[in-house]
Amino acid sequence: MELHLKIIGVLLLILALVHGVFPKYFNWQQELNKLSLINKQMMYVHTLFIALTVFLMGLLCIFSSDELSKTHLGKHICLGFGIFWAIRLLIQFFGYSSILWKGKTFETTVHIIFVCMWAYLSFIFLSIYLA
CATH class of the missing domain: 1.10.287 (Helix Hairpins)
Known part of the structure; x- marks a missing residue:
């Protein structure tokens, strides 16, 4: 991790x-x-x-x-970060209108990159907390 x-x-x-x-x-x-x-x-x-x-x-x-992944405090910090980025992932879908990116190559690409990034950050931080 x-x-x-x-x-x-x-x-x-x-x-x-x-x-x-x-x-x-x-x-x-x-x-x-x-x-x-x-x-x-x-x-x-x-x-x-x-x-x-x-x-x-x-x-x-x-x-x-090392401290984030192996200490009690670090895991709780990761929980907070995981919640933060999971909410940001939800905002990507529900906070921004799809009108801003649908049918636009660059904007759609950026949208997909950010969805993947927010999902990755959420998954890693929450996985560290749960490990």
């Missing part, structure tokens, strides 16, 4: 860094102009903190994989 945690750690570091391109890719400068200042700033701040949380989770998986 330690190898899987290290793989997850790398995936999470990449995911955290990808958040940096969100403003440009999603054209936030123009799109968010329609929002009030507080809502616009919340988008940027919350995205930053989500990226930071995912980044730190990735570092924890890389540098503390």
Whole structure:
């Protein structure tokens, strides 16, 4: 399981860094102009903190994989991470409209990649807890 945690750690570091391109890719400068200042700033701040949380989770998986998989506290942390990513998996299906990806090659590919990634993260973290 330690190898899987290290793989997850790398995936999470990449995911955290990808958040940096969100403003440009999603054209936030123009799109968010329609929002009030507080809502616009919340988008940027919350995205930053989500990226930071995912980044730190990735570092924890890389540098503390032994402790996560073999200690009582580590297994409980994995339970929390497993629940977090399982909920994220559900959000992939029920939080986003399929209109956003159906019939669009790139978007469908990204959707499938994220479904597989969230399922993998959920499975590994929950498996560690249950082992």
